[in-house]
Amino acid sequence: MATAEEWAKGYVRQANADFRRFQFLQSDGAVAECHKLQFLQMACEKLVKAHLCATGTPPEFVQTSHAYIEKTLPIVLRQKLVEHRLPAKKATELLKFVKRLAGEIEVLAPSVDRAGKRPDNCEYPWEDQNGKLHTPLDWSFVPSQLLVISNGRTFLKLLDAAIRDLLGS
Amino acid sequence: MVRPFRSVYHGCVAASISGKAGRLEVVKMDGKDDVAKRLAQEHFKIEPGLQRVLRLSRTDGGDDLAAEPIMLLEVNADTIATGIQPLHFGPAPAHGITCSSVIIEVTPDEFRQIQDRTLRLPSGWELGEELPKPATATGAD
Numbered sequence: 001m002a003t004a005e006e007w008a009k010g011y012v013r014q015a016n017a018d019f020r021r022f023q024f025l026q027s028d029g030a031v032a033e034c035h036k037l038q039f040l041q042m043a044c045e046k047l048v049k050a051h052l053c054a055t056g057t058p059p060e061f062v063q064t065s066h067a068y069i070e071k072t073l074p075i076v077l078r079q080k081l082v083e084h085r086l087p088a089k090k091a092t093e094l095l096k097f098v099k100r101l102a103g104e105i106e107v108l109a110p111s112v113d114r115a116g117k118r119p120d121n122c123e124y125p126w127e128d129q130n131g132k133l134h135t136p137l138d139w140s141f142v143p144s145q146l147l148v149i150s151n152g153r154t155f156l157k158l159l160d161a162a163i164r165d166l167l168g169s
Numbered sequence: 170m171v172r173p174f175r176s177v178y179h180g181c182v183a184a185s186i187s188g189k190a191g192r193l194e195v196v197k198m199d200g201k202d203d204v205a206k207r208l209a210q211e212h213f214k215i216e217p218g219l220q221r222v223l224r225l226s227r228t229d230g231g232d233d234l235a236a237e238p239i240m241l242l243e244v245n246a247d248t249i250a251t252g253i254q255p256l257h258f259g260p261a262p263a264h265g266i267t268c269s270s271v272i273i274e275v276t277p278d279e280f281r282q283i284q285d286r287t288l289r290l291p292s293g294w295e296l297g298e299e300l301p302k303p304a305t306a307t308g309a310d
Contacts, residue, residue, distance in 0.1 A: 076256065
């Protein structure tokens with residue numbers, strides 16, 4: 001039976017691979033936003049699950065849900081903010097941004113729809129309240145808009161550092 | 170030639186042999202209590218919704234061991250209620266965080282449930298001392 005440490009390592013290795021694929025796709029203008037963001041969502045989910053598994057949280061417990069990012073990713077990235085000793089005002093602003101973005105990344109998974117209020121997702125078409133059909137290929141996702149601003153770029157650096165540090169530990 | 174190397178425990182004390190001087194040099198790092206207080210203060214500084222930070226201890230007293238992580242319970246009004254989700258963080262000696270840590274974040278309502286034992290901490294863990302909130306918390310340098 002695999003140990004908690006082995007599960008954590010497995011999750012972070014996969015998170016790293018997903019995040020590198022996201023970075024690779026980011027530079028390709030022909031790739032749809034939904035496909036890029038799907039890798040980002042998967043990387044975030046696996047990173048937080050690695051931190052959960054490392055404490056001995058049973059793997060079967062974390063495997064049952066995609067809804068871990070909104071709450072736990074800000075805690076993971078806050079650790080990076082503390083390590084880098086950013087001025088408190090800037091760190092507070094960044095953390096607020098991280099929380100907003102983490103919530104948006106979480107709803108990219110089709111199974112997370114906030115009780116039907118957020119059917120937009122990276123994988124499957126959905127129908128809005130007016131009966132209009134939308135597809136991920138054509139949708140303008142909030143994270144795509146947030147990632148290109150300054151705090152969004154910092155978010156990606158923090159995420160990269162969190163994955164690398166856990167991978168190397 | 171003595172080859173320099175650095176060995177860092179996952180606890181809170183690091184020792185190194187300096188290749189230049191060729192002598193054993195024991196470097197006293199911050200203890201667990203100091204690192205715990207520092208983590209709490211840093212979190213208070215940047216989390217407007219953070220109300221309380223408490224140490225968690227093991228009922229068997231095993232948390233006195235240097236290799237055991239610092240365990241913190243954070244009561245945050247700006248988080249969502251998802252129950253007990255312990256997150257593990259390794260040490261980051263380069264940044265002055267010499268101990269590994271486990272953080273559990275809960276809402277004020279969940280904290281009340283922990284206090285009246287309707288929400289359970291992981292087996293063998295219990296609430297410990299509360300860490301002080303700095304006078305100037307949140308957003309000010």
